Amino acid sequence: MPLFEYECLACHARFTEIVLPWEKGKTIQCPRCQGTRVKKLVSRFSYHQSEQDRLEKIDTRAPRDESYYRDDRNIGLWAKKRAKELGVDLGPKFEEVVEKARSGKILDEYDK
Ligand SMILES: [Zn+2]
Numbered sequence: 001m002p003l004f005e006y007e008c009l010a011c012h013a014r015f016t017e018i019v020l021p022w023e024k025g026k027t028i029q030c031p032r033c034q035g036t037r038v039k040k041l042v043s044r045f046s047y048h049q050s051e052q053d054r055l056e057k058i059d060t061r062a063p064r065d066e067s068y069y070r071d072d073r074n075i076g077l078w079a080k081k082r083a084k085e086l087g088v089d090l091g092p093k094f095e096e097v098v099e100k101a102r103s104g105k106i107l108d109e110y111d112k
Helices: 051-057 066-070 077-086 091-103 105-111
Strands: 003-008 014-018 038-041
Touching: 051 077, 077 091
Parallel strands: none
Antiparallel strands: 003 014, 003 038
16 A cells, blocks of 8 residues: 655644555645645555565565665565575574574674
8 A cells, every 4th residue: 555654844743645656746735734735754654564565575586775675674584585486495593593683683693
């Protein structure tokens, strides 16, 4: 769902709007004060996706840019998906490594 969060610049109300692809550029109106000066916020929507959803969405053939890796939650997902496609069982050890990578603990270990 193309959900976007906005903040009204007049009354600072935050609200979510569904903006369909063909509605890009439509005027967003604040539900509280009817103001139309709104600012788009970084959507919280993606944060609510389950890992399963994220796995589904990864295209392992598409190039991954830098921003992909800036998101800690993406670490390991690509490898996981790729392994799944290849029918490889990475096993619990892999999960462990991914968890460490995401939490940053893996860096501690490599520092030693
Ligand atoms: Zn408002």
